[in-house]
Amino acid sequence: MHKAQAITEELKSKAEVYHGDQVCREKFSLLLVELGFPNGLLTIQDIQECGYVKEIGFVWLKLEKKREHKFENILVSYDNVVTAYVEPNKIKNLTGIKARDFLLWFTLSEIYVNGNPQGPVITFRSIIGLSMSFPLSLFEGGFEEEEAKED
Template sequence: MEEKEGAIVKKGHEEGLKMALSLLEEYQLPAGLLPLADVIEVGFVKTTGYMWILQTKKVEHNFKMISKLVSYGAEITGYVEKKRIKKLKGVKAKELMLWPPVGDISVDDSPTGKIHFKSLAGITKTFPVEAFAAGQ
């Protein structure tokens, strides 16, 4: 597991959730982007931006403002950088009858206030950032 070398690791729901939220804040990503439940572990490697989240089970979350159902796997990994998560694994968004995996999330600089989700199939969806505010 070389990609986990030098990582900061937090165990347990409270500490893990706190760390995940602080990473979102630090990299200017919306706080409600990762609605996690029963977190086992969150890890982050500052030098590479590699992040992983382990939860006891898959979580489905409905973002009401945009009527979008998103599935978060028991293991989520990706590379975090300013206003972006690349090579994301473990997150799927319901699109009609399909669940294409989301591979890339990026947030525009203000003032557009848009967030873009790119699936591995090359489909990009754009939504207002407010839809992913904490508590949505």
């Protein structure tokens, strides 16, 4: 089981730290794209703080409250604090994110991008070793405002 990395003052002193929803979404989306992830992977709103310690690849997001987002048939739940280590095409030691495919919730530990003959895929791996892969195109297209949903 993965243990969440504590966001200490020492760690913060080595990080690029941003505050406010808009700037955090912009900075984090740019980082994800730079690392080879689709620009629509980050769908979280109400981010209060985000940080990136480039030398070790550690990132965090602090949210105002827990959030959920639906990508076609996958429901993703974000905790108040999300942490991970990032490198090109891979997010590992992930904490604070669960995904539900059909009826089961999976605590995610890793997300990675790789190619196959049908094109690039993104794979979500749970802490118990189960994984789900989807076409990368499912997560492209950028952020959509939640208020655009119809009642």
